[in-house]
Amino acid sequence: MPFGLSNAPRTFQRLMNRVFSGQIGQGLQLFLDDIAIYTDDIDRHLQVLKEALGRLIKAGLKASPEKTRLFQQEINLLGHRVGHGEVKAALDKLAAVKDFPTPKNRREVRRFLGLTGYYRRFIEKYAQKAQPLTKLTSEKQPFIWGSEQEEAFEVLKRSLLKEPVLRSPDFSRTWYISTDASKGAIGAILAQRYDGHFALCHISVASFEELSFAMM
CATH class of the missing domain: 3.30.70.270 (Reverse transcriptase/Diguanylate cyclase domain)
Structure with missing residues (x-):
């Protein structure tokens, strides 16, 4: 969806909601093109991450390696520092x-x-x-x-x-x-x-x- 169009954010958000339907709130949250995965242990983290990547591939979407952070104790997300509960x-x-x-x-x-x-x-x-x-x-x-x-x-x-x-x-x-x-x-x-x-x-x-x- 090209940047600048008034309906672009809402259209893209609906797309992401469909792509991750059933996974949102189950160790994954998203806002437009920001995807946050949160779990209590490594095994569950790998499971959610694998499913999320599989859904991106199936939908023909790509994640930016430069903007990706894996297995972090704390992250900056939407103006917040999130981590350690x-x-x-x-x-x-x-x-x-x-x-x-x-x-x-x-x-x-x-x-x-x-x-x-x-x-x-x-x-x-x-x-x-x-x-x-x-x-x-x-x-x-x-x-x-x-x-x-x-x-x-x-x-x-x-x-x-x-x-x-x-x-x-x-x-x-x-x-x-x-x-x-x-x-x-x-x-x-x-x-x-x-x-x-x-x-x-x-x-x-x-x-x-x-x-x-x-x-x-």
Whole structure:
């Protein structure tokens, strides 16, 4: 599928979904032309890898040797560091957050929220923390950068720069769900207990503006 066509990504994704139908989620995940194989041991890894390569050959697709990494303990994937049962934000993305200058207009606010929002599942109460900035993205609001906006900007930075970690789920363990809500946002945390403490597996947050809830 040629690059540049508006439907190319969706068309290619449908193709890949068909090629790997039945294997996705069984030691293999994909996003467009990125294929990630994950297993707990070498034998299973070889089995999944062999099947994946066989499907590529059958479909007439090729993998780039230069971009291929085999039997890695940790990989960079879609802006994340993945390995050892953990998921972290990529170091270059953390550097971009650290060096992001104070926004001077709505466009820069949207850029910052886009950068940090990509990692919102790492940040507890993200929507609540980001709300002063989210309000600035509305054309109906005057663009006024005050102490409240500066504090929200710094809080989001600090929240990511302390390098929060999400743990890969262990489906043999008990799940714990924690929910919370305020006047401006709702959220939930999915966690599992390890050695007496809770390891976060997923954080989901949203402001009422994002959800477009009617407020009575």
